[in-house]
Amino acid sequence: MKILDVLKYSGSSIKKQKGRSVLTILGVVIGITAIVALNSLSGGFQVAITGQLSQGLSANVLTVTPGGGFFGGGGTTTQLYISDVADVDAIEHVDMAIGVMQKQVTFPENLTGTIKNYSASVTCVDFSKYGQFYTTFSTASGIGSILNDNKSIVIGHGLYHPYAQNDSVLVPLGENITLQWRNGTGAYLTYSANVSGVLGEIGGFSLSGGPSDRGIFLPLEMGRQIFESDQLSTIVVKVDSSTKEVIDGVTAAIRSHFENGVSVLSSTSLLGTLNTALSTVSIFLTMIAAISLFVAGIGIMNIMTVSIMERTREIGILKAVGAKDRTILGIFLVEAFLIGLIGSLIGLVGGYVGAWLIGKILSAVMGGAGGGGGFGGGLSGGIMPVLGIDLILEAILFGVGIAVIFGLYPASKASKKPPVEALRYE
Amino acid sequence: MVDDYNEKVKESMRQEERSVPFASDYRIVLETKDLKKQYMQGKVVVHALRGINMTVEKGELMSIRGPSGSGKSTLLNMIGALDRPTSGTIILEGQNIARMDKNQLAEVRQRIGFVFQYFNLIGRLSALENVQLPLSVRGMPGPERKAKAMEVLDLVGLSDRIKHKPSELSGGQQQRVSIARALTQEPSFLLMDEPTGNIDTKTRDSLLQLIKMVNHEKKITTIIITHDAAVAKITNRQVYIVDGLLYNTEDEAIQAEMNYKAIEGENGNGTERKMEAGLP
Numbered sequence: 001m002k003i004l005d006v007l008k009y010s011g012s013s014i015k016k017q018k019g020r021s022v023l024t025i026l027g028v029v030i031g032i033t034a035i036v037a038l039n040s041l042s043g044g045f046q047v048a049i050t051g052q053l054s055q056g057l058s059a060n061v062l063t064v065t066p067g068g069g070f071f072g073g074g075g076t077t078t079q080l081y082i083s084d085v086a087d088v089d090a091i092e093h094v095d096m097a098i099g100v101m102q103k104q105v106t107f108p109e110n111l112t113g114t115i116k117n118y119s120a121s122v123t124c125v126d127f128s129k130y131g132q133f134y135t136t137f138s139t140a141s142g143i144g145s146i147l148n149d150n151k152s153i154v155i156g157h158g159l160y161h162p163y164a165q166n167d168s169v170l171v172p173l174g175e176n177i178t179l180q181w182r183n184g185t186g187a188y189l190t191y192s193a194n195v196s197g198v199l200g201e202i203g204g205f206s207l208s209g210g211p212s213d214r215g216i217f218l219p220l221e222m223g224r225q226i227f228e229s230d231q232l233s234t235i236v237v238k239v240d241s242s243t244k245e246v247i248d249g250v251t252a253a254i255r256s257h258f259e260n261g262v263s264v265l266s267s268t269s270l271l272g273t274l275n276t277a278l279s280t281v282s283i284f285l286t287m288i289a290a291i292s293l294f295v296a297g298i299g300i301m302n303i304m305t306v307s308i309m310e311r312t313r314e315i316g317i318l319k320a321v322g323a324k325d326r327t328i329l330g331i332f333l334v335e336a337f338l339i340g341l342i343g344s345l346i347g348l349v350g351g352y353v354g355a356w357l358i359g360k361i362l363s364a365v366m367g368g369a370g371g372g373g374g375f376g377g378g379l380s381g382g383i384m385p386v387l388g389i390d391l392i393l394e395a396i397l398f399g400v401g402i403a404v405i406f407g408l409y410p411a412s413k414a415s416k417k418p419p420v421e422a423l424r425y426e
Numbered sequence: 427m428v429d430d431y432n433e434k435v436k437e438s439m440r441q442e443e444r445s446v447p448f449a450s451d452y453r454i455v456l457e458t459k460d461l462k463k464q465y466m467q468g469k470v471v472v473h474a475l476r477g478i479n480m481t482v483e484k485g486e487l488m489s490i491r492g493p494s495g496s497g498k499s500t501l502l503n504m505i506g507a508l509d510r511p512t513s514g515t516i517i518l519e520g521q522n523i524a525r526m527d528k529n530q531l532a533e534v535r536q537r538i539g540f541v542f543q544y545f546n547l548i549g550r551l552s553a554l555e556n557v558q559l560p561l562s563v564r565g566m567p568g569p570e571r572k573a574k575a576m577e578v579l580d581l582v583g584l585s586d587r588i589k590h591k592p593s594e595l596s597g598g599q600q601q602r603v604s605i606a607r608a609l610t611q612e613p614s615f616l617l618m619d620e621p622t623g624n625i626d627t628k629t630r631d632s633l634l635q636l637i638k639m640v641n642h643e644k645k646i647t648t649i650i651i652t653h654d655a656a657v658a659k660i661t662n663r664q665v666y667i668v669d670g671l672l673y674n675t676e677d678e679a680i681q682a683e684m685n686y687k688a689i690e691g692e693n694g695n696g697t698e699r700k701m702e703a704g705l706p
Binding site for chain 2: 001002005009012013015016313314316317318319320321322323324325327418419420423
């Protein structure tokens with residue numbers, strides 16, 4: 001029997017049993033929809049997160065922070081000091097190293113008096129070098145300029161135009177702002193400085209040491225004086241190559257210099273960790289979705305078994321007109337195949353549309369909450385589900401595979417019916 | 427004549443690899459020799475066929491009459507390549523089909539045109555599609571198939587009903603479709619199982635005329651298995667089956683039936699086996 005004729009024949013039987021076929025197909029649709037939605041959505045997350053993370057962060061930049069390891073391992077914690085920067089800078093393959101000092105401060109009030117005791121973090125860095133590490137440390141899309149006069153300060157876009165404060169300007173450009181903080185003995189200290197620039201909007205996350213929308217940036221020397229401290233929160237290191245060997249080598253060298261009391265993170269290792277976490281979640285969710293597809297498979301098996309019983313006589317007729325066992329097997333397998341294919345295609349569209357809707361809802365929710373921190377400016381671009389050709393093929397293959405595998409048993413049973421018995425069947 | 431035939435058989439055995447011989451090569455379409463079939467019914471062995479010897483010549487229109495339980499259906503299954511005998515040979519156009527495997531039998535069935543009592547049409551397919559089915563199973567391309575189907579549907583007088591589903595046709599029309607389906611593959615012979623058994627008497631006569639006409643026009647060998655004397659009457663040769671054995675005359679058959687009943691009576695198993703309408 002020609003394959004086209006088999007398709008037509010099997011198709012006519014699916015069409016004949018409309019209600020039953022729709023229900024069977026629905027099982028596949030639900031499974032594939034779930035798989036496609038979860039996978040394309042987690043793919044979209046991955047793109048959104050890695051995209052924002054890698055913004056302004058090159059692959060050859062390492063951040064050194066006190067404390068042993070990313071997951072809190074390692075017993076001793078080595079503090080970092082301004083004097084350590086030169087040591088790190090001297091390590092082979094290190095292009096440049098800078099110290100970053102971060103402190104928490106509050107503004108007693110803004111100029112118009114509408115905002116009081118607003119807290120923010122201060123990042124003290126060498127302005128001339130910092131921009132070479134982070135392209136986001138720039139006023140190109142912001143206001144004013146970054147002055148290397150060791151006096152003027154720069155603020156993040158979020159402070160100039162904070163989301164949560166009804167558009168009222170917190171820090172005016174060109175004015176002096178007053179910062180207030182507690183020193184080691186608990187007494188309040190204040191300091192006033194001129195704001196020379198506002199950074200362009202960064203959005204997304206801020207890595208430790210990197211610029212953020214809500215940061216205040218002071219020259220390192222000034223920070224050292226006003227906070228009366230040499231202690232750094234981060235040393236940011238630029239390596240002369242972004243190959244894995246060099247990055248691993250430098251990482252090891254820095255670790256051993258600080259006797260493993262620090263953790264060294266590269267943007268690639270951070271992205272890798274995040275991606276692994278996301279993939280794990282995605283695999284887990286896919287497995288849950290696969291269970292529903294498995295249930296759909298059992299449904300297919302059940303319905304085909306019933307359908308074959310009802311069509312015993314038809315099998316007899318086919319055999320009487322000369323159909324071989326494998327022709328009958330083919331007819332029933334093609335039926336299962338068609339059910340799987342139709343279900344997968346509908347599921348693909350359904351899954352993508354579902355993921356798109358969820359992405360819209362999620363980014364709306366997160367965008368609103370973004371002002372509060374964490375996600376920073378929120379995932380402002382929205383989460384676009386990613387539906388690659390591999391996911392499309394996987395979904396179709398999976399849906400069709402389940403249908404055919406579960407159709408195999410009833411189809412083979414049907415094909416083996418002796419013609420005499422099949423023809424006698426009432 | 428027998429020698430002639432034997433020569434043919436030998437010849438075809440020499441050419442075993444040529445699996446489908448030309449139908450026109452054989453004057454004898456079908457021959458069975460000492461055909462026996464036993465099967466188990468529960469713990470009892472049923473001797474359904476006890477040694478059938480029959481010869482069917484090309485172009486013949488013959489009937490095999492017998493009451494129910496006589497072994498009619500079993501014989502039909504054997505010569506229709508639907509089942510295998512316990513022993514004996516079935517020579518279809520020089521080929522012994524008695525020991526063939528499932529796939530070979532399926533191929534043999536492509537050369538047999540079945541007409542069943544209950545029509546056995548596929549409900550969701552139109553008359554035209556039903557008639558094309560045997561050709562489609564053989565892998566014949568669509569247009570060629572359609573032309574052949576149209577031709578036979580025209581022959582059975584249904585060219586204006588080709589788009590109708592079986593449920594939209596009368597019993598007689600459905601049986602015409604099934605005759606067309608049997609003819610479309612240009613079979614070695616037509617094998618009809620109570621072709622009028624499910625049809626009212628008025629329609630029956632025109633259907634029988636059609637069967638006669640088809641046999642005459644197409645020169646196609648036709649075997650009708652029936653219990654109905656009226657059906658058997660249209661055939662050129664009538665043989666009778668009683669208790670798994672074939673008889674060439676009605677008298678012999680009646681005698682056999684009486685003997686059979688007597689033995690059953692003696693054994694006292696009390697099974698009432700009424701002679702059906704056909705056999706007086």
